[in-house]
Amino acid sequence: xxxxxxxxxxxxxxxxxxxxxxxxxxxxxxxxxxxxxxxxxxxxxxxxxxxxxxxxxxxxxxxxxxxxxxxxxxxxxxxxxxxxxxxxxxxxxxxxxxxxxxxxxxxxxxxxxxxxxxxxxxxxxxxxxxxxxxxxxxxxxxxxxxxxxxxxxxxxxxxxxxxxxxxxxxxxxxxxxxxxxxxxxxxxxxxxxxxxxxxxxxxxxxxxxxxxxxxxxxxxxxxxxxxxxxxxxxxxxxxxxxxxxxxxxxxxxxxxxxxxxxxxxxxxxxxxxxxxxxxxxxxxxxxxxxxxxxxxxxxxxxxxxxxxxxxxxxxxxxxxxxxxxxxxxxxxxxxxxxxx
Amino acid sequence: xxxxxxxxxxxxxxxxxxxxxxxxxxxxxxxxxxxxxxxxxxxxxxxxxxxxxxxxxxxxxxxxxxxxxxxxxxxxxxxxxxxxxxxxxxxxxxxxxxxxxxxxxxxxxxxxxxxxxxxxxxxxxxxxxxxxxxxxxxxxxxxxxxxxxxxxxxxxxxxxxxxxxxxxxxxxxxxxxxxxxxxxxxxxxxxxxxxxxxxxxxxxxxxxxxxxxxxxxxxxxxxxxxxxxxxxxxxxxxxxxxxxxxxxxxxxxxxxxxxxxxxxxxxxxxxxxxxxxxxxxxxxxxxxxxxxxxxxxxxxxxxxxxxxxxxxxxxxxxxxxxxxxxxxxxxxxxxxxxxx
Numbered sequence: 001x002x003x004x005x006x007x008x009x010x011x012x013x014x015x016x017x018x019x020x021x022x023x024x025x026x027x028x029x030x031x032x033x034x035x036x037x038x039x040x041x042x043x044x045x046x047x048x049x050x051x052x053x054x055x056x057x058x059x060x061x062x063x064x065x066x067x068x069x070x071x072x073x074x075x076x077x078x079x080x081x082x083x084x085x086x087x088x089x090x091x092x093x094x095x096x097x098x099x100x101x102x103x104x105x106x107x108x109x110x111x112x113x114x115x116x117x118x119x120x121x122x123x124x125x126x127x128x129x130x131x132x133x134x135x136x137x138x139x140x141x142x143x144x145x146x147x148x149x150x151x152x153x154x155x156x157x158x159x160x161x162x163x164x165x166x167x168x169x170x171x172x173x174x175x176x177x178x179x180x181x182x183x184x185x186x187x188x189x190x191x192x193x194x195x196x197x198x199x200x201x202x203x204x205x206x207x208x209x210x211x212x213x214x215x216x217x218x219x220x221x222x223x224x225x226x227x228x229x230x231x232x233x234x235x236x237x238x239x240x241x242x243x244x245x246x247x248x249x250x251x252x253x254x255x256x257x258x259x260x261x262x263x264x265x266x267x268x269x270x271x272x273x274x275x276x277x278x279x280x281x282x283x284x285x286x287x288x289x290x291x292x293x294x295x296x297x298x299x300x301x302x303x304x305x306x307x308x309x310x311x312x313x314x315x316x317x318x319x320x321x322x323x324x325x326x327x328x329x330x331x332x333x334x335x336x337x338x339x340x
Numbered sequence: 341x342x343x344x345x346x347x348x349x350x351x352x353x354x355x356x357x358x359x360x361x362x363x364x365x366x367x368x369x370x371x372x373x374x375x376x377x378x379x380x381x382x383x384x385x386x387x388x389x390x391x392x393x394x395x396x397x398x399x400x401x402x403x404x405x406x407x408x409x410x411x412x413x414x415x416x417x418x419x420x421x422x423x424x425x426x427x428x429x430x431x432x433x434x435x436x437x438x439x440x441x442x443x444x445x446x447x448x449x450x451x452x453x454x455x456x457x458x459x460x461x462x463x464x465x466x467x468x469x470x471x472x473x474x475x476x477x478x479x480x481x482x483x484x485x486x487x488x489x490x491x492x493x494x495x496x497x498x499x500x501x502x503x504x505x506x507x508x509x510x511x512x513x514x515x516x517x518x519x520x521x522x523x524x525x526x527x528x529x530x531x532x533x534x535x536x537x538x539x540x541x542x543x544x545x546x547x548x549x550x551x552x553x554x555x556x557x558x559x560x561x562x563x564x565x566x567x568x569x570x571x572x573x574x575x576x577x578x579x580x581x582x583x584x585x586x587x588x589x590x591x592x593x594x595x596x597x598x599x600x601x602x603x604x605x606x607x608x609x610x611x612x613x614x615x616x617x618x619x620x621x622x623x624x625x626x627x628x629x630x631x632x633x634x635x636x637x638x639x640x641x642x643x644x645x646x647x648x649x650x651x652x653x654x655x656x657x658x659x660x661x662x663x664x665x666x667x668x669x670x671x672x673x674x675x676x677x678x679x680x
Contacts, residue, residue: 011430013678043621065622086622087586087594089635090351109587112634134617134625136587136594165620246427247449247476254427254475260650265604265619277474279605280505281383281646282405282426285474294452295429306621310600311650313677337653338353 007316008297008323012244013257015312016299018321019328021238022053022222028234029221030057032208039063039083039200041219042335044306047315048076049331050222063200063217067093072335074100081105083126083200085161085217087113087136094120096340105158108150109138118153125155126198129190131162131183140186144193159198162187163217168205169227177209184212204228204235225305227266241269241300241308242316242323243284245292253292257300258282263307272299297323310336347656348637348663352584353597355652356639358661359668361578362393362562368574369561370397372548379403379423379540381559382675384646387655388416389671390562403540403557407433412675414440421445423466423540425501425557427453427476434460436680445498448490449478458493465495466538469530471502471523480526484533499538502527503557508545509567517549524552544568544575565645567606581609581640581648582656582663583624585632593632597640598622603647612639637663650676 007016029038035058042051043065051062051073061081064070067090070082079102086107088094097104098121107128108114117125127147130137138146147157164183170176184201191199202216205228210216220228223239243257253274258281262269268276274286284300292298299322302308313333318325347356369378375398382391383405391402391413401421404410407430410422419442426447428434437444438461447468448454457465467487470477478486487497504523510516524541531539542556545568550556560568563579583597593614598621602609608616614626624640632638639662642648649655653673658665 011433011678086596087634089584089586093351110634113586130589134589134592135620135623244429246429246453249470249474249479252474256426259603259605259644259647263599263604264647265599280475283475294427294450304599307599307604338351 005327006323007242007318007325007327010242010316010327013241013261014316015309015314016240016242016316016318017223018238018240018325019317019319021236021321025222025224025235025238026053026057029207029218030059033216034058036061037215039215039217040222041065041085041217042069042073044219044309045222046309046335047331047333048073048078048335051076051078054222061215063219066338067097067340068338069335070097070104071100071340074102079103085163085200087128089113089116091116091120093340094122098122107136107161108146109136111146111149114146114150114153114155118155123156124158125150126158126161126200127190127194129160129162129187131164131186131201132179133163133166135165137162140190143190147194157194157196159196159200160187160191160194161200162190163201163203164206164210165203168203170205171230173232176206180206180209184210188212204233205231220305223305226270226301226303237301239302239305241302243298243300245294245296245298248292248294251287252277252285253288255284255286255298255300256282257284261308261311262300262302263304263310265307266303269303270301272301274298299323309333345667346663347582347658347665347667350582350656350667353581353601354656355649355654356580356582356656356658357563358578358580358665359657359659361576361661365562365564365575365578366393366397369547369558370399373556374398376401377555379555379557380562381405381425381557382409382413384559384649385562386649386675387671387673388413388418388675391416391418394562401555403559406678407437407680408678409675410437410444411440411680414442419443425503425540427468429453429456431456431460433680434462438462447476447501448486449476451489454486454490454493454495458495463496464498465490466498466501466540467530467534469500469502469527471504471526471541472519473503473506475505477502480530483530487534497534497536499536499540500527500531500534501540502530503541503543504546504550505543508543510545511570513572516546520546520549524550528552544573545571560645563645566610566641566643577641579642579645581642583638583640585634585636585638588632588634591627592617592625593628595624595626595638595640596622597624601648601651602640602642603644603650605647606643609643610641612641614638639663649673
């Protein structure tokens with residue numbers, strides 16, 4: 001007989017996935033963007049078990065942010081078509097990706113990254129184009145020349161990518177629409193000069209707005225967070241951190257979920273049935289809406305999922321959204337760190 | 341013959357300790373607070389190798405924030421006198437601490453935490469007193485009664501603790517002095533009612549101001565960060581994240597050190613020879629002060645050390661502060677996570 005354990009009984013802090021919301025999110029996205037129209041980004045969840053769920057719904061091409069993520073996906077057999085949507089110049093890590101036997105495509109945006117990829121035995125690339133956010137990507141007008149030089153170096157150029165990261169989080173949908181159109185006009189201009197079939201772009205906030213891209217790199221939709229939750233998307237919050245109340249005062253309570261269990265770049269998390277005051281290394285101080293006792297479980301919703309998950313080693317899977325839900329499985333967060 | 345490797349050759353992002361600054365910090369603190377006057381907090385570095393360096397300078401009593409930190413310290417033989425300066429109610433983790441064979445003292449601030457400690461076989465406690473920051477700790481006026489009930493439950497009460505966390509980061513020294521005095525007046529009031537020999541308090545920002553405490557729980561002094569660096573303390577920045585430039589544009593450059601390599605609750609890090617614009621999951625965008633090329637190493641100074649370290653598995657040790665320094669050792673960050 002298997003012991004039945006509730007979310008409330010977990011050692012804390014612990015990441016918990018509500019499998020109902022998670023399945024809803026994956027199904028909703030698959031209905032909107034079937035098969036290769038979505039290239040799920042694994043950086044959000046860093047978990048091959050989640051990637052398998054995405055593959056089971058028809059999305060077998062994946063986006064990665066680090067060589068480790070890509071090599072880990074290949075080792076897990078999720079190797080049909082893996083894109084490193086990032087610049088890499090480390091020869092050892094590029095060679096490790098090339099040696100996986102997976103179909104590997106890497107982004108390039110400079111002669112230095114072309115040379116690094118070619119020297120390491122990478123065969124296929126996308127030209128990364130800056131479509132408005134000051135990060136990686138060449139200027140649209142430079143893309144064609146860079147593609148020519150990549151081909152001269154023996155690389156197969158599959159097309160372009162350009163992430164409208166300055167747009168995906170905008171609160172107003174019509175503003176997201178207008179700015180996505182402007183960004184994609186730049187990317188199409190580059191694609192016309194580069195050639196190839198792939199126009200890879202987009203994120204959770206523009207998944208149904210960006211109809212220019214041939215594939216969308218969304219990742220956060222699977223688990224969501226409070227930042228994306230404010231956009232009115234059809235995806236539900238599926239990830240919480242369960243914590244334990246360790247102190248109760250007249251005006252506030254304290255639970256054991258702090259800065260080392262939460263990505264804080266988007267600000268404080270929210271907490272169910274309470275208002276967050278601040279976080280310390282191992283604590284969250286909050287004003288509860290109704291009386292709590294030491295030992296009570298509470299659920300914290302991270303403001304930003306990606307850097308939250310990178311602090312944890314396991315997802316606990318539960319059959320519902322609250323602390324009385326039963327645990328049904330646990331998945332390793334196996335793509336963390338940077339070693340290949 | 342051992343291969344000599346420079347900081348600039350490390351796979352990135354990587355945490356690097358400048359051993360000169362690190363030794364200076366430990367020596368400076370030992371000169372100010374000898375032996376048991378300092379109870380170093382291991383939460384800042386989560387590394388038993390660093391704790392050994394602190395012990396080698398005479399500080400053999402340590403402060404921990406999690407049961408995992410305490411159990412890990414005990415297993416490493418650093419078990420003379422370990423304080424869990426935090427509330428714990430998880431029976432398994434409390435029992436794991438009690439079973440280490442170390443001298444273990446835990447903070448208690450409620451009848452629930454007294455009962456949890458006693459039931460798990462913990463023998464010694466400190467009464468945690470709220471001295472002004474809304475987090476754990478009982479009201480000063482409740483400390484005596486709680487100590488009586490702890491003793492009635494069979495626990496040895498060694499004294500009190502009360503962390504002036506609302507004071508340690510204040511920019512103005514005279515304000516730190518005044519507010520430390522006010523906080524410690526509350527703690528002394530509680531100590532008079534509780535009894536015992538220990539008055540445990542303080543942090544890096546008040547290590548030489550808090551002369552009331554019998555022991556100071558400072559941790560950040562060993563490695564420092566940009567927040568504490570602004571206080572004019574005699575400790576030097578000893579921790580950097582080395583990153584690689586992966587993109588260069590006319591007005592900015594991008595390196596591979598982002599939100600998953602940095603604690604962001606104190607805001608953006610700083611970068612040597614540049615001005616930080618923003619961080620993404622795996623990127624830092626910054627305006628360099630002089631031209632950079634793709635592949636160049638850059639050094640990033642975290643705004644907050646503690647949650648930065650919790651993202652990494654190794655400290656690389658270097659014989660100087662810049663990227664040409666030679667690597668001389670690597671230490672595992674072995675107290676991460678929460679499992680015991």
